[in-house]
Amino acid sequence: VHLTDDPSGPVAPAAVLTRARPVPRLATRRAALHPAESPLDALVDAARNGSVAAFEQIYRRMAGQVAAYLRWNRASDPDGLTNDVFIQVHRKMATFSGDEEGFRSWVFTIAHHRMIDDRRRAGRQVRIADGAVVEQHGAEGDVEVDAFASLAHDGVRDLLAVLSQDQRDVLLLRVIADRSVEDVARVLGKREGAVKALQHRALAALRRHVDRQGVGTSG
Amino acid sequence: MSEPQMSDAETDDVLAGLRPEGRDDLAPLADVVVWLRIESQTAAPPRMGPELGDRLARSGAGSRSSGPGRLRTAALGLAAAATIAVGLVVSGSRGVLPGPVQTVVADVGDAVGAAFPRPQRDPDAVRGPGVIQRPDDNPAGSHAVGGDEVPGIEGAEEPDGVAPSGHADAGEGHESARDGEDGPFDVRCQSWLDEHPSGTKRAPAARDRGGSRPWPGGGHSPDGPPPGLDRHDLELPDGQGRDTSGAGRSRGAGTLPSGQGGPWDEPCDRPEHGRR
Numbered sequence: 158v159h160l161t162d163d164p165s166g167p168v169a170p171a172a173v174l175t176r177a178r179p180v181p182r183l184a185t186r187r188a189a190l191h192p193a194e195s196p197l198d199a200l201v202d203a204a205r206n207g208s209v210a211a212f213e214q215i216y217r218r219m220a221g222q223v224a225a226y227l228r229w230n231r232a233s234d235p236d237g238l239t240n241d242v243f244i245q246v247h248r249k250m251a252t253f254s255g256d257e258e259g260f261r262s263w264v265f266t267i268a269h270h271r272m273i274d275d276r277r278r279a280g281r282q283v284r285i286a287d288g289a290v291v292e293q294h295g296a297e298g299d300v301e302v303d304a305f306a307s308l309a310h311d312g313v314r315d316l317l318a319v320l321s322q323d324q325r326d327v328l329l330l331r332v333i334a335d336r337s338v339e340d341v342a343r344v345l346g347k348r349e350g351a352v353k354a355l356q357h358r359a360l361a362a363l364r365r366h367v368d369r370q371g372v373g374t375s376g
Numbered sequence: 377m378s379e380p381q382m383s384d385a386e387t388d389d390v391l392a393g394l395r396p397e398g399r400d401d402l403a404p405l406a407d408v409v410v411w412l413r414i415e416s417q418t419a420a421p422p423r424m425g426p427e428l429g430d431r432l433a434r435s436g437a438g439s440r441s442s443g444p445g446r447l448r449t450a451a452l453g454l455a456a457a458a459t460i461a462v463g464l465v466v467s468g469s470r471g472v473l474p475g476p477v478q479t480v481v482a483d484v485g486d487a488v489g490a491a492f493p494r495p496q497r498d499p500d501a502v503r504g505p506g507v508i509q510r511p512d513d514n515p516a517g518s519h520a521v522g523g524d525e526v527p528g529i530e531g532a533e534e535p536d537g538v539a540p541s542g543h544a545d546a547g548e549g550h551e552s553a554r555d556g557e558d559g560p561f562d563v564r565c566q567s568w569l570d571e572h573p574s575g576t577k578r579a580p581a582a583r584d585r586g587g588s589r590p591w592p593g594g595g596h597s598p599d600g601p602p603p604g605l606d607r608h609d610l611e612l613p614d615g616q617g618r619d620t621s622g623a624g625r626s627r628g629a630g631t632l633p634s635g636q637g638g639p640w641d642e643p644c645d646r647p648e649h650g651r652r
Binding site: 360 | 382384387390391401402404405408409411412413415416417418419420421422423424425427428431432433435436
């Protein structure tokens, strides 16, 4: 088993971006975003006892992932929904009990429910606004890097578009939220067997799509 | 073209961003997963919206563990103290208030930038250390306690969130102890005192300084007052401690806007204070 994470930076998926080169600034940006992190457990405890500073750290730590989960799930207003999620988290913070993993699962459960509400409101699946994508990668400040990042983003977005909603839910919870099969089953209210079947089918669908595109593997 | 099935282990590897050994065909999927993971983990958090910000700000006002919350509590306590002080002076109580309370008012005034007259130092007006009463002698529960140095505004940031009430600003005790003129007494709330393991209460400064300061009445104990007594047992003569406490609170409390009677306005004469 080989780790695909290139130490020089994240590799844009060759399946969707054959010219992809490492995006060196992302690693730097990640380090800048999470300097000398406190354990999330400690932050959760402090926030539960009323520490605003701890809650703000939790927000900074997790809001990006929550927003990404909502964005890749085509939520109509990922940033607004993320705020709604954390309002709910803050409201119920005192009632939460559990460890870091439990907290993450709890947050993404709230996020998932908000997304379902959003879907119902919208009544249709809303495509991700191109402007949002450009804005997301606009902070790099390097035209070439931005272009590659945007292409990769568009490629992944198109790739995920081949999945059913259930498959996408499972895949994004497993990948972006980094939840286990058990956690995903709890979040989605499904059995673990169903989640495993969905993730199998999701990966198979992605692989078929990649094969059809005739894109080689990354080197 | 038939595609080889993926085992559970291979699926888990791919979803973890790993390339299963001998399955180069799955490498593109692993790459996609890695890209997705990194993209989401490096995504900047969205700007906090006004609703969430307001909610945090409101909870911060009542927070007892965060720095900003504690500062806010301190500011509220100071504002309340100033309000009480203004109320006392404006209501014409200048000549009526006992010396310690006038000093407290003046100190609070100094802290908030307002000038209030300081009391004349009259040794007969208030007698501190020489008079010690048993707990039963002090049913009203106000306390004239020993005048070891106590923290000033720090009291407004106590971990338990109880800030000093306006009439019992710590500045008085601080000044008195330094001056050494009026003897070690002042009027303060229970919130200023630490619980002693023995069950007595004493000011933090006494503990910090190793109790080297002699206690009123001739005792010199490293742990506090003479046996059988603690600082709550000390009282001003003629019930002045009781009067001053009541005067400051009753007058000041009436001047406070509704809704501000928070923890900093904790009364000093709760019954349990005088019945230890």
